[in-house]
Amino acid sequence: ELADIGVTGLAVMGANLARNAARKGFRVALNNRSNEKTETLLAEHGQEGSFIGSSTIAEFVASLAKPRVVLIMVKAGKPVDIVIDELLEHMEPEDIIVDGGNSLFEDTRRREKTVSDRGLHFVGMGVSGGEEGALEGPSMMPGGTRQAWDRIAPIFTKMAVSVDGLPCCALMGPDGAGHYVKMVHNGIEYADMQLITEAYDLLRTVYGRSAAEIGEIFAGWKTGDLDSYLIEITAAVLAKQDPQGKGALVDMIRDEAEQKGTGRWTAQSALELGVPITAITEAVFARALSGRPEQRRAAEATLGGMRGGTLEAGQAEIDKIRDALYASKIVAYAQGFEQLTVASKQYNWDLDLGLIATIWRGGCIIRASFLDRIREGYASHPDAQSLLLQEYFSAAVLKAEQAWRDVVVVAVQHGVAVPAFASSLAYYDGLRRTRGPANLLQGLRDYFGAHTYRRTDQEGSFHIRWSQDGTEVKS
Ligand code: NDP
Incomplete structure (x- = not known):
């Protein structure tokens, strides 16, 4: 009997996905x-389900039912191209190649073209x-294509x-839509973790609380608005005693x-697209520092x-840090979703943001009850x-x-860096301005580079003859 799906690349991720598929009743090559x-x-897990082993790609492809579905789980980068080339030698039109690694979405767009030119389908899948x-x-x-999705959906939605x-x-x-969404997921994960780290730093450094005490504070936050996997594991990590007894x-x-680079990719793409994602980018820079x-x-x-001595943290201070964390987190997610909106237009992906929030509610690192609110x-x-x-x-940030x-002020006065808290607040304050200070920027640009400016009261572009008679000309 032929296999429903094949997995090539059996390091931790590939092996576990193969076992997952087999446990769900699929026959796996x-x-x-x-x-x-x-x-x-x-040898170790063969009894968990129905597997067909192979020692060559030809044998592997021959063991699959048509149209064939192959999941590639090899190291991201060049190895993916090598494996695709090998598979293409043996697979046929209508077959489907799925890359489940952390590939850069631009590579996925290129590979999709190569594979679809040969009449096969290519699916770039973030896991x-x-x-x-x-x-x-x-x-x-x-x-990937709707046609490929219809074929693979019964397998992957079950896994x-x-x-x-x-x-x-x-x-x-x-x-590249799937890999892009996964990339932004990882970017948001960077921001989320940075914000948690800043809350911890304030409690540890400014307020002099012990790791165990902070662990308890985070454990208390698990039940409120912040309820999420990352808050839960923060409490666990902070509570952990050194196995070496120190x-x-x-x-x-x-x-x-x-870092492995997905946060950097998210920031790079945001810079390309001109989307202000301050929290994610600050998180990447904080890791660099x-x-x-x-x-x-x-x-x-x-x-x-x-600067200055440690402060006493009563319940009021702890609550404020929680609120600052929550408000900054809302900004970080707002920025990530805005990046998805802009990328969707740029690449004609027609992304469904509510659907993205829906599939991030389970399984992934940023899973949180918060995503239910985004979905709604x-x-x-x-x-x-x-x-x-x-x-x-908007009600939540106004409340916080x-x-x-207050939290950013305390951090600034004590000289403790909170780049993600502070830049999220700066973004929020910049966003709430119908009229900001970029008028002066435009004036400066016109002065040194004759870049022109637009007026608040008239249409068209204007320039001042700065180095001549100082008169205004319409260009
Ligand atoms: P690795 O990224 O460590 O890759 C190892 C696998 O790649 C091995 O099976 C290896 O084969 C194969 N490989 C490397 N080079 C080649 C090549 N030139 N030709 C054929 N096969 C090659 O494995 P992981 O399981 O950690 O990750 C797989 C993918 O999943 C990566 O893209 C990763 O970024 C992504 N990912 C990983 C997560 C994780 O938590 N680890 C989470 C989510 C995604 P061999 O045994 O012969 O060396």
Whole structure:
């Protein structure tokens, strides 16, 4: 009997997705560049379902029912192109190649073209939820043709986790849409984690609370508006004792963040598209600064560390930090969704923002009850200009606004950096201005570069002959 789906690339993600599919009752063909991983998977988990092992791509493709569905889970980048080329030698028109790795959406657009030119379908699918999600039910964001989706939907919607009966897997749009949505998901994840880190830093550094105490504070936030996976695991990490017996584990971990690049990609794309995503970008920069410990040590020695002594944190201060975190988080998500809106227009993807919020509710790292509010918001206002203008969120930020300002003031006075809190607030304040200060910018640009300006009272472009008689000319 032939397989329903084939998985090539059996490192942690591929192996777990293959097992997930088999456990859901699908017959799964297995392949990996080196045979060892295939054999290990069959030996250790072969009894979990129906698998067909293979040692060559030809054998692998031959073991699949037509039209064939192959999921590629190899290392992102060049390996994906190598595997696609190999598959194309053996697969036939109407077959479907799905790339489930963290590929850059532009690569996906290019690959989609190559594969569809050969008469096959290409689906670029973002997979979120890490190793555990892959096995137990991830959130999956496929991009491709409707025809390909109709064929693969019965398999992938069954593998994905479901929330309130809705699978966290749906067609996002054509070509690179799925990988783009996954990229922005990761960008939002960067911002979310940075905001959590800033709340922790204030409590730890300015208010002198212990890691365990802060863990309890976060545990208390799990039940309110902030209820989310990231808040839950923050409480767990802060509560963890050092297995080597030196107090709280978090106090023993080096403060140098690493990154794989999806946050950077999100920021790069936002810069290309001209979308202000301050929280995500600050999160990427904060990781970069954290990665320069020598420079930071030298700067602290020369310029001094925190200003002033520690403060007492009563319930009022803790509540304010929670409110600041929530308001900043709303801004970060509003910015991420705006980026999706702009990209959707730019690439003709017709993204459904409510659907995106729906499939992010389970399986993925940013899963949160908050996403239900976003989903409801887009259901009632599909064309809202910003998440911040949807009733629920505008009421929430207005309610948190004073606390948010107070928290940023305390941070600034104590010299403790809160780039994501502060830049979210700056974005919010910039957004609430019918008339901002860019009039002066335009004046300056006209002065040194004759870039012209537009007037508030008349149509057309104007220029001042700055270095001549100072008169205004209409151009
Ligand atoms: P890795 O990214 O570590 O990739 C290892 C796999 O790629 C192995 O199966 C390896 O084969 C194969 N491979 C590497 N180079 C080639 C090549 N030139 N030709 C054929 N096969 C090759 O595996 P992961 O499981 O961690 O991730 C897979 C994908 O999923 C990546 O794109 C990753 O970014 C993404 N992802 C990962 C998550 C995670 O939590 N790890 C979460 C979500 C997405 P061999 O055994 O022969 O070396």
